[in-house]
Amino acid sequence: MRADSDTACRYCIGLLEKLVDIPSVFPDEEEILLFLEQEFAALGLNPRRIEMAPGRWNLLCSRGSGSPRICLNAHCDTVPPNGESTPNARIEGDLLYGLGSCDTKASIASMTTAYLDILSRGELSGTVDLLISVDEEGDGNGVRSAIQQGYTCDYAIVGEPTDLNVIRAHNGLLFLKLTTTGLSAHGCSPENGISAIERMLELIDDIRKSVKRFRSHDLTGSSSLNLGEIHAGDRPNRVPDRCVSRIDIRFPPPVRISDVESTVLSIVEKHEWASCEVEKRGEALDTPPDSPLIEAILDAGRTLGLEQHVAGLRGWTEAEPFHTMLGIDSVVMGPGSIKQAHTSKEFVSISQTQQAAVLYAKVVAQLLSIA
Structure with a gap:
């Protein structure tokens, strides 16, 4: 046929x-x-x-x-x-x-x-x-x-x-689950606490800047980071002491997953209040x-x-x-x-x-x- x-x-x-x-x-x-x-x-x-x-x-x-x-x-x-x-x-x-x-x-x-x-x-x-x-x-x-x-x-x-x-x-991909911790306090006195959300945003900003430094590819462009999920807090008048997010990092060839992981881990490990878990990866x-x-x-x-x-x-x-x-x-x-x-x-x-x-x-x- x-x-x-x-x-x-x-x-x-x-x-x-x-x-x-x-x-x-x-x-x-x-x-x-x-x-x-x-x-x-x-x-x-x-x-x-x-x-x-x-x-x-x-x-x-x-x-x-x-x-x-x-x-x-x-x-x-x-x-x-x-x-x-x-x-x-x-x-x-x-x-x-x-x-x-x-x-x-x-x-x-x-x-x-x-x-x-x-x-x-x-x-x-x-x-x-x-x-x-x-x-x-x-x-x-x-x-x-x-x-x-x-x-x-x-x-x-x-x-x-x-x-x-x-x-x-x-492009390759790396899905990560990030967790940051802080210190809870009353929302009327946020200076007495440490916001896990603000720490998360700081962490993601640092990761995004580092990922952007990877070389680009003529056909696939440059690296990118998408903040796809973020979960934290339960009330507007309480400083959140824990934040969990999921991010999607895309990277062009010839960058390898090992390059991206080592870059991210080097940033996360600088902070005792941050941790990272790999959820999905592809070269x-x-x-x-x-x-x-x-x-x-x-x-x-x-x-x-x-x-x-x-x-x-x-x-x-x-x-x-x-x-x-x-x-x-x-x-x-x-x-x-x-x-x-x-x-x-x-x-x-x-x-x-x-x-x-x-x-x-x-x-x-x-x-x-x-x-």
């Missing part, structure tokens, strides 16, 4: 509708995993589980042998509904609406269709994998756990909504611009008349563990716009989803040198 055939196009969008109709808010991915497992088995793809936790597993289909080994990866989990999120798939013209439609169930549908295309071409001179991961919207441990259990490949394309542009670099991505993977994608895109751009992303994706843990070239590319992801009216273009299937198939075929 060639990805550009009418049959493949109908299958691709039909699969996408079914996927969007199945709720898969992390960490509850089991229902959609069972559906995909049954779907892949019915197609003769011999799916196997790579367990991450009870009721949570990555799903792997693999065909061929030897190198190059190419992985098509997308995550099946979504964020919780946002406001008036569409619970089921709804088609209006060229757009398919629904939670998870572009992030990243369209990529799953496109990659599955491309995978079937490649298998229909006969014997492979290499290996092609379809890896459906979990936990991307949670702690980001899906792909990481698969690699820790022995999964490996030579190239990885990670499906995320990029409008089919190629993301070769993105930055920087795949070389002359990568054969990028060249194959752009070549395939030109044959389809696409005007693709090679770009960077300030966010984090599961392309990172492929790159840092396996030392391979990995990129991010998929149908849909990141502007629609996590919104109450999330949607994806049907025609672009079908186009993505053809593009993925052409890229894999080129890397495997098959017609």
Whole structure:
């Protein structure tokens, strides 16, 4: 079944509708995993589980042998509904609406269709994998756990909504829980106490200034710090003696997590009233611009008349563990716009989803040198 055939196009969008109709808010991915497992088995793809936790597993289909080994990866989990999120798939013209439609169930549908295309071409001179991961919207441990259990490949394309542009670099992340303590006092005499909130603001200001000193990247920009949560105090007439905040630090390549952690800890350790706890971490991505993977994608895109751009992303994706843990070239590319992801009216273009299937198939075929 060639990805550009009418049959493949109908299958691709039909699969996408079914996927969007199945709720898969992390960490509850089991229902959609069972559906995909049954779907892949019915197609003769011999799916196997790579367990991450009870009721949570990555799903792997693999065909061929030897190198190059190419992985098509997308995550099946979504964020919780946002406001008036569409619970089921709804088609209006060229757009398919629904939670998870572009992030990243369209990529799953496109990659599955491309995978079937490649298998229909006969014997492979290499290996092609379809890896459906979990936990991307949670702690980001899906792909990481698969690699820790022995999964490996030579190239990885990670499906995320990029409008089919190629993301070769993105920022790393570090989520921290900060705690400051102070001295309680009556609000009418704040000079008799020490505000844990004011200490927190001082601490975060020092961290932000230090993080800003990291070098920037041409594609991903400079480092940033977001104060996402702050909890302290119970009354306006009492000086708060404890404050807890959560911050999100993003940093560009080639800065490493160890650089950021050591910078933050050196600031926190200066104050006996401050402490720090790491909650989530992910390295930055920087795949070389002359990568054969990028060249194959752009070549395939030109044959389809696409005007693709090679770009960077300030966010984090599961392309990172492929790159840092396996030392391979990995990129991010998929149908849909990141502007629609996590919104109450999330949607994806049907025609672009079908186009993505053809593009993925052409890229894999080129890397495997098959017609």
